């Protein structure tokens with residue numbers, strides 16, 4: 001566990017960058033520091049590995065005061081990933097990943113072999129290992145940054161806005177990847193971001209910092225979205241918090257209705273009759289490829305002429321995903337797929353709303369019972 005005990009950092013004589021921070025960060029979880037620019041997130045993170053020294057207060061790592069440990073050793077014992085990936089441009093990807101093990105005295109061949117394994121762990125093809133960082137995309141560089149941080153198998157990973165320099169699609173992939181990795185590795189991860197969406201997606205716990213380095217709320221993301229502790233947190237969490245909160249409501253009970261489908265090869269075949277106003281176009285494996293409206297059914301002969309579909313809902317995923325699938329679909333029907341991506345039916349927005357409403361009523365009752 002990492003314990004901040006009344007930690008204050010004042011850089012100049014002025015206002016503290018971090019003000020009397022007291023919090024416990026649990027092992028094996030992702031704790032996210034989030035807040036507006038300049039509120040002390042990075043300073044707090046860097047005090048954990050002594051890149052920054054506190055002005056007062058103590059930080060304990062598994063009960064040991066970090067100020068009593070050698071800063072260089074402490075830093076090497078924790079993985080650190082930052083926004084710019086921080087890779088050394090004149091070293092190959094493999095040698096970048098092998099850096100810390102080499103500093104720790106691991107022989108070169110062993111360190112490289114481990115680095116190759118890590119490429120696979122972070123989802124990169126092994127041939128990329130021979131390239132230089134400048135020959136990789138931004139997203140690939142960030143994956144290498146994660147691999148490098150994992151190379152010495154540290155129990156603690158410090159991540160400072162690691163995904164903020166990549167485009168939203170790559171960013172979402174990297175977030176998924178980090179969650180997947182964490183399911184296997186169960187590291188203690190402290191992750192800094194200014195993006196509340198990223199914080200609620202990744203965090204087991206989220207610490208919302210206010211300007212002036214004050215910890216405004218520290219709780220599970222669901223609680224922060226449902227019950228922000230003050231106006232600052234409510235404002236920071238933003239107008240969409242009701243919608244975001246749906247990410248924490250499971251969609252197990254959403255009804256999946258059957259839907260008429262037509263295979264790509266059947267397009268333009270006059271003998272294939274279609275009755276529904278919207279027919280789902282699928283490939284030979286049953287994967288969805290858009291919609292065929294009844295009105296234009298006879299004129300559509302290729303997949304490219306079909307109406308593009310919305311987001312897909314994987315059965316059992318959250319209510320947010322179910323609702324998004326329905327609302328983003330041109331037919332108003334959210335295409336639902338199984339774990340292999342095969343279409344199994346559709347969900348309706350109105351029915352998702354009914355589930356949201358009954359969950360709200362149940363929660364109200366539970367809160368009432370707790371109160372009495």
Ligand SMILES: Nc1ncnc2c1ncn2[C@@H]1O[C@H](COP(=O)(O)OP(=O)(O)OP(=O)(O)O)[C@@H](O)[C@H]1O
Pocket residue numbers: 011012017035036037038039040041042043044194
């Ligand atoms: N080395 C430094 N010297 C002086 N002041 C600093 C230094 N580093 C940070 N600060 C100040 O401390 C405050 C907190 O900065 P910090 O970088 O920790 O915030 P942050 O929440 O991580 O911000 P951002 O999201 O913009 O990175 C800011 O007012 C910043 O200007």
